[in-house]
Amino acid sequence: MGYLGTGTLTGTEPARAGGGAERPRLGWLRRLAASDDARRLGACVAGFLLLAVMTGPEGSSLAPTSGFSGSLLHPRVFAFIGLGVGLWALITAKRRYGDRARRLSEAISAAPRRLLPNRLARYGIYLVALAFAIVYPMALSQFWQNVLVDQIGVYVLLALGLNVVVGYAGLLDLGYIAFYAIGAYSAAYWTGALPVHPPITLNPFWAIPLAIFAAMLAGVILGAPTLRLRGDYLAIVTLGFGEIIQIVATNLQSVTGGSSGPASVIPHFSVNLLGVHYKWGLGDLPYYYLLLGFVVVILVTFHALEGSRVGRAWTAIREDEVAAESTGINVLKYKVMAFSIGASTSGFAGMLWASQVGYIDSTLFTVQLSILVLVLVIFGGMGSLPGAVVGAAVLQWFPWFLRVHPLFGFQPEDLFIYLGALLVVMMIFRPEGLLPSRRRKREISLAEHGEGTADAMTEPEGAEP
């Protein structure tokens, strides 16, 4: 029924598609299918039925329909149909009485902005958030402190790094976790945990610059050639690269320990400098504060970067690559820069995580993790620092919350069903994310009206078409 909704049909086409003679009996069906309201209702109900299947029981290869029938031929399906109809009613009401609703929603969304008239108030909010982040974890249980470090802190760091690549430079990196692996393996190497030994064994704290350097180097080596090409080629090359790193880590057993990991433990951090002695141990809180400190430093750095010459160059490239190039911006250089900044942040996160957990093996660095970090960035808002932090924290916390409370019957292995659906839904309805960067939001809407590109996917100058 594609032709029903578009303006590109010609006189001959509907007749041909209808198979010549129209059957008048189904005339009402056609009219129904042509009505926007009915189609919207169908889409809403279909969406919620899909949700019913997603949340329903599992099937198996012997009974492939049991999952579907258990979720659709069950009284619970009426709840989902009801929700679908409800959503449709909301949408319809919004379309009918949209003006009033829009004014109301604008008033609501403008309220915080009015409360934050100046920079000072905004910094106040940031300070309160920081104080909260410092004090609150002390009140948490051991379990949540652990989640806070392993699942939230590390991923906030990862999301901040990928935000530079996807948000600032408009590139798609699907092998982001490969750099995380490189960071983790560098940490293991320099601390002497791998089967191959380094020239000098270092404390993980001193291995940080080396791990960052290794990840950055890998980023430059991979990025410099592929960033010359179309942006979507970068996506697929990084996807392959992520796989390759994992295969290499598995196969080179004598170097990396393979899929069972190295035998020795990666030591914890310790500082022994200028009279300060401190050793991070098994406890989660010290690592949490270490992470928090690094996150704050990175936030400040990236914020400065965003407004600097480099950040403006990225913006220019995103908005219009050809125009950027013709004003003298070296597009390739800035793309490689963004890519390697992302890579080194990822390597840094991997390094931190490896020394906290003390153990790594090649099965941990899956392509799923790369996609997970991508979802965190997209959800929070591409190109928005608060978005990356809040998006990562909320989205990483929520599955754990569901997992702990058995009421919801959440299966951890279903996580990527929801995350995949979330990506599609975000791209359709809110591509700018939860807490969008104002500039990025404007770019996306401008691009949709034919001005600029809002990404760095166009072909660079000089490449053969």
Added chain:
Amino acid sequence: MCFSCFTQNFWNLLVLGLADGFLYALVAIGYTLVYGVLQLINFAHSEVFMSGAFAGYFILNGLIGTGSPHGLSSVAYVVIGIAGGACGGGVIAFLLERVAYRPLRRRHAPRLAFLISAIGASFFLYNLAGKEFGRDAVEIPAPFTNGPVFSIFGAQVTTYYIVIAVSAIAMLVILDRVVAGTRLGKGLRAVAQDAETASLMGVNIDRVVSQTFVLGGLLGGAAGFLFGLNTGVVYTMGFTPALKAFTAAVLGGIGNLRGAMVGGLLLGVVENFGAGLFGTQWRDVVSFGILVLVLLVRPTGLLGERLGRSA
């Protein structure tokens, strides 16, 4: 590195490579067709492949059960399996275009948004398949008894390879004719050359795009079934073959149908030669190395990119 393993097995590797290559070619066509009309990589094509395998598995499981067919019934089961796989792939490809692509196309969303939405759809689909159909690999009941039929220079060509070659060649020839000769093919080529002008000439772009996805989905789904006959069916099966098929499409020149066919065969052979040289655990690394190499040295592929010319 083991040159003697390579030289001793040369003919075996060649046969194996051609069999893999035919499957890569079928999947690569899907990438190339979609790339032709939308200039986008369809990241969710791997799930089209997977759905085809599952569709074929369920149909043959229902029909054959524990029996072991032979003779004419084998042929019938193979044809039914391929058709079922193709339908499964086609349906998923159609839905994919409707849900993950069309709303974005309506809005003229940035290309980044398409890639992200397709990646999301891919993860959604394969994890949902894992949930609904079980997460362990299952075997498709054999529609024929696999065994050597004849040998070339000591390399045994089995029934399975012959099935792959014959069905792949048949499908590729049909596709070639469809794109070159039918009204659908004409529309497809028109949109690939210049979508805006095509729409001014009365081509319904939405429908052509949809049909293109389905066409690629049919081939991808059939390839999924053929692949699953040998390796079994599991929800994660799409990822690696699809990545390689994309490599094949780039190798031949993306947007170029004959390029995708040649690229698929070439990649299959080179990859198996690489596996013979370095050991099978490095197979995937070899084909990825080829992807990077092609992108660096000749990003337009061996036969060059040709959007919208009849094969």
